[in-house]
Amino acid sequence: MRLSFACPDGRVRLTAAARAMLLAGSVGLAGCASQPAAPPPSPPWEDAAFAPVAVDTSARDLFALTPEMRHFLRSDLSVLLHMEGRQEGLYQALRSQRYLKLDYDAAHTRTAAESFRDRAGNCLSLVILSATLARDLGLSVSFQEVLGEDSWGLSGDFIVASGHVNLVLGQRAGVLLGDESQARVVDFLPSDRARGYRTRRVGETTLVAMYQNNRAAEALVEGRLDEAYAWARAAVRTEPRRSASLNTLGVVYQRRGLPTAAEQTWRLALDLAPDDTRVMGNLVALLQAQGRPEAAQPVQARLARLQSLAPFTHYREGLLAARAGNWPRTRDEMQQEIDRNPNFLEAQAWLAQAYLALGDLPEARRHLQRAAELGDTPADRSLYAAKLARLGQVRAP
Numbered sequence: 001m002r003l004s005f006a007c008p009d010g011r012v013r014l015t016a017a018a019r020a021m022l023l024a025g026s027v028g029l030a031g032c033a034s035q036p037a038a039p040p041p042s043p044p045w046e047d048a049a050f051a052p053v054a055v056d057t058s059a060r061d062l063f064a065l066t067p068e069m070r071h072f073l074r075s076d077l078s079v080l081l082h083m084e085g086r087q088e089g090l091y092q093a094l095r096s097q098r099y100l101k102l103d104y105d106a107a108h109t110r111t112a113a114e115s116f117r118d119r120a121g122n123c124l125s126l127v128i129l130s131a132t133l134a135r136d137l138g139l140s141v142s143f144q145e146v147l148g149e150d151s152w153g154l155s156g157d158f159i160v161a162s163g164h165v166n167l168v169l170g171q172r173a174g175v176l177l178g179d180e181s182q183a184r185v186v187d188f189l190p191s192d193r194a195r196g197y198r199t200r201r202v203g204e205t206t207l208v209a210m211y212q213n214n215r216a217a218e219a220l221v222e223g224r225l226d227e228a229y230a231w232a233r234a235a236v237r238t239e240p241r242r243s244a245s246l247n248t249l250g251v252v253y254q255r256r257g258l259p260t261a262a263e264q265t266w267r268l269a270l271d272l273a274p275d276d277t278r279v280m281g282n283l284v285a286l287l288q289a290q291g292r293p294e295a296a297q298p299v300q301a302r303l304a305r306l307q308s309l310a311p312f313t314h315y316r317e318g319l320l321a322a323r324a325g326n327w328p329r330t331r332d333e334m335q336q337e338i339d340r341n342p343n344f345l346e347a348q349a350w351l352a353q354a355y356l357a358l359g360d361l362p363e364a365r366r367h368l369q370r371a372a373e374l375g376d377t378p379a380d381r382s383l384y385a386a387k388l389a390r391l392g393q394v395r396a397p
Contacts, residue, residue: 040240040272043249043265049256050229057215057234059208063132066113073136086137087169091184094130102126104188109214123188124210127167130186134169142168143207144185144199165210166199209239216248220255228252243273250282259286277307312337315347322350327357345374349384356391365391
C-alpha cells in the first residue's frame, strides 16, 4: 500500500514516523479573491466499523505556547534578540546548536510544545515550533511546500511518499510591501539540499491537515487502525480537497476490510488530483486483487505514463540477489536504486554491504557514512555510526 507523510525532510525512510507529501492550495491576496469553489463530495464515512478512541484529533493545541517556551524567548534569547533584532535573532537561534539545540527525529510528528520539550522533531514538527515562537515575538510567518522534493520510502509493507515543508519569517517579494531580502527561510533540510528548489505557499489549514494526516499514517503503520481512522477523518474534514489525506483514509478502509469504501475514497481523490500516483497505485492493486482487470486497466495505463518504473524495483531485485549471495548483482541493483533516490537509507546500507563483501572497503565506508547521515532518529544515526567505526578498524586485504 502507498501512504503519504507530510514533512518531513525528503529523507527516504519511514519508521512509524512523520513524513509526508501533501499540501494543496495557496493563499490569495486581499482584493484578488475569486469565488470560492464548491465543496467536493464527501467520502464515505464508516464510523460503525471503528471503535471510538480517546484521542483529541482537533489539533487545537498544535501551535500552543507553553510557559517554558515563553521563558526561553524572554530570558535565554533576550540578549540575542536585542542585539540582532527579533527576526534575525530567532533565525540564528533556530539554526544554531548553541540555543535550541534542535535534533532531527522522525519517531513521530509532534506539536510545538512537544518539539520544544524534546528539542527534536521532523521537519513538519520543527516548522510548527518555529512558527509558534515567531508569532509570540510578533513576527510575520508563512508556510511553503517544497516542490520536487517528494521521494519514496519503505515501512514494513507500506510504500511511503515523503515531502517537505519550510517556514518564511517576514514578508516575501510581492507580498504586501515586503522585500525578498527582508525574509528569512527557515529550513531543516541539510544545507547542501536546501538550495534551488521551487516552493508554493500554503496556509495554516493545510499545515494542520498535514499534521493530522501524519498522525493517521503513523498509527496505520503501527497497526492502530481505530486511531488511524480518527486522525484520517479529521484530516479530510480539515481540508477536504487534499488527495493525500483521502489516500490515507482509503488505506485505512482497505486494511479494515472495507474495499468498497476504499475504492470510493480513492476515486474521489483522483477526481481532485488526477495525477496522484500514490492513489493510482493503491486503486490498481485493489481492483486487480478483486479480479477486475478491465476496471484497473485505464488507471494502470495512466499510472504507467506518469511513472515509468514502480518504486523500489531495483531495491527488491537487489535484496533477492543478496539472499542468493550474488554481490555483484546486489551492488548494481542498489546503485540503480540510489541513482533514482539518493536519500534511500536502506539502499545505501545494502550497497555498503555489497562493497564490503566484494572487498572494496573505501566504497563500503562511503556508503555507510551516507547511511549514517540519513538516519531518521538519533538511534538510527548512532547505529550506523557504530557500524562505520567498526568498519574503520577493518584493514583492506
